Amino acid sequence: MKLSYQHYRRSIQFTVLGLLIAIPLLNLLKIDAVQGILCSIGTANYEITCALGALQSMLANREIHFPLLLSASFFILLAIFLGRVFCGWICPQGLISEGGDKLRTRFFKSSCKPDSLPRYHIGRNFLLSLLGAGLLATFLMGVPIICYICPIGIICRELLQGTMLYKIGGEIVIVMIIFAADVLVARRGWCRYICPVGAFYSLFSSFAMKVKRDKYSCVKCGTCQRICSMGNAPMKDEIVKTCINCGDCIDKCPEGALSFEKPLRFRNIPIKKVG
Amino acid sequence: MPSWFERIFKGWSETYFRPPGAQSEKNLLATCIKCGRCMTVCPYQSIKIADWGSKYYGTPYIEPEITPCYLCMKCPEVCPTGSLRVISKENVQMGRVQVLQKTCLSWQDDLCNLCYKRCPLQDRAIVLNDDLKPVIENCVGCGVCFYVCPTKPKSIVITPQRNLS
Numbered sequence: 001m002k003l004s005y006q007h008y009r010r011s012i013q014f015t016v017l018g019l020l021i022a023i024p025l026l027n028l029l030k031i032d033a034v035q036g037i038l039c040s041i042g043t044a045n046y047e048i049t050c051a052l053g054a055l056q057s058m059l060a061n062r063e064i065h066f067p068l069l070l071s072a073s074f075f076i077l078l079a080i081f082l083g084r085v086f087c088g089w090i091c092p093q094g095l096i097s098e099g100g101d102k103l104r105t106r107f108f109k110s111s112c113k114p115d116s117l118p119r120y121h122i123g124r125n126f127l128l129s130l131l132g133a134g135l136l137a138t139f140l141m142g143v144p145i146i147c148y149i150c151p152i153g154i155i156c157r158e159l160l161q162g163t164m165l166y167k168i169g170g171e172i173v174i175v176m177i178i179f180a181a182d183v184l185v186a187r188r189g190w191c192r193y194i195c196p197v198g199a200f201y202s203l204f205s206s207f208a209m210k211v212k213r214d215k216y217s218c219v220k221c222g223t224c225q226r227i228c229s230m231g232n233a234p235m236k237d238e239i240v241k242t243c244i245n246c247g248d249c250i251d252k253c254p255e256g257a258l259s260f261e262k263p264l265r266f267r268n269i270p271i272k273k274v275g
Numbered sequence: 276m277p278s279w280f281e282r283i284f285k286g287w288s289e290t291y292f293r294p295p296g297a298q299s300e301k302n303l304l305a306t307c308i309k310c311g312r313c314m315t316v317c318p319y320q321s322i323k324i325a326d327w328g329s330k331y332y333g334t335p336y337i338e339p340e341i342t343p344c345y346l347c348m349k350c351p352e353v354c355p356t357g358s359l360r361v362i363s364k365e366n367v368q369m370g371r372v373q374v375l376q377k378t379c380l381s382w383q384d385d386l387c388n389l390c391y392k393r394c395p396l397q398d399r400a401i402v403l404n405d406d407l408k409p410v411i412e413n414c415v416g417c418g419v420c421f422y423v424c425p426t427k428p429k430s431i432v433i434t435p436q437r438n439l440s
Contacts, residue, residue, distance in 0.1 A: 024315055030318060035316050036310055036312045037312075039309060040356075044352045044353055053356075054308070057308050060306065061305040061306045065356060067357070142301065153308075153309060153310075160314070161311075164314070
């Protein structure tokens with residue numbers, strides 16, 4: 001059996017989820033060389049920090065903390081080279097939203113259409129203005145506002161507290177609301193139109209790896225744009241910054257016309273229609 | 276600044292005991308990204324994470340009456356944002372401690388001195404005077420003396436306080 005991108009992706013997603021439980025368990029057994037959650041994970045000397053959290057922390061404190069810049073650069077580099085792979089391959093909220101997407105596809109088959117370009121631009125502007133408003137509020141109020149509502153942090157923290165202290169806080173409601181909205185309101189609505197973390201990483205993804213269509217073997221069946229949960233249309237070469245490089249369209253393409261293009265090809269982002 | 280803003284965020288009152296090395300309350304709330312690493316690395320599980328519903332959400336705190344801080348100083352090393360700064364345990368400032376001499380067993384001519392025996396900074400934070408009675412001197416406020424005090428109610432009063440620039 002040939003392993004598809006989805007196999008790799010699911011295994012990475014569930015590995016991350018397992019690590020989020022395994023690391024606190026090891027910490028409980030006093031093996032605390034590695035500790036942390038997706039907000040910040042690492043040993044005492046080497047660590048990886050959420051880039052948006054790091055930016056907020058420095059904005060709110062109005063002071064640059066140098067180790068934080070270093071530890072935040074990992075996810076930024078990941079976004080520069082591989083695009084929004086954090087969303088598609090790592091994020092636990094992304095995994096939950098994909099479950100919601102599966103449910104939604106089963107119940108409301110007709111509503112799974114890709115975004116048209118004007119609609120994408122409206123959504124994109126809304127997304128970026130939310131991110132900007134959050135960062136401005138962080139700067140003015142002096143507390144990291146986005147961290148208070150970030151569902152990724154909430155899921156990780158709940159897993160951490162549930163494993164170590166056997167308690168679940170009320171903030172898990174936010175994750176449930178997002179799941180319900182993903183099923184009932186919009187297809188992966190949180191990831192596409194609201195999530196500030198994804199919006200922040202998408203700012204760096206201009207020259208990253210992205211899906212490329214071979215227009216000679218493409219038969220325009222439309223499978224890719226039906227399958228894409230983030231509202232892209234690879235068939236029309238409308239692969240925009242909502243793309244999380246999940247590789248679902250590549251797996252499902254019956255002609256094998258889609259593939260990942262290598263990162264750092266310096267060219268314009270294809271927001272033009274071809275064919 | 277708008278008035279609602281002042282109401283919510285003006286007083287950075289110190290309601291919690293923060294882990295050792297914590298910055299001032301304002302800077303701690305600004306820098307903490309709620310990653311919880313201080314909680315996971317704490318060998319005594321003294322550090323807890325504040326519950327949802329206030330501006331303190333996700334920030335670490337210590338309840339000395341349940342588990343005090345034993346000043347192992349592991350948490351500042353793992354803090355990614357510098358909310359907890361790496362300092363020596365003598366320079367920690369977490370709270371202020373007072374001995375209530377009216378109820379303290381040692382001051383009632385009983386040889387208890389548990390607070391002195393258990394203090395992580397023995398002979399520096401708590402010293403015994405010439406009559407072998409405990410006296411608070413350069414205390415950092417870790418809360419161990421408060422935790423071990425056998426009298427009911429406790430003969431030691433501890434309040435969160437940090438005098439940081």
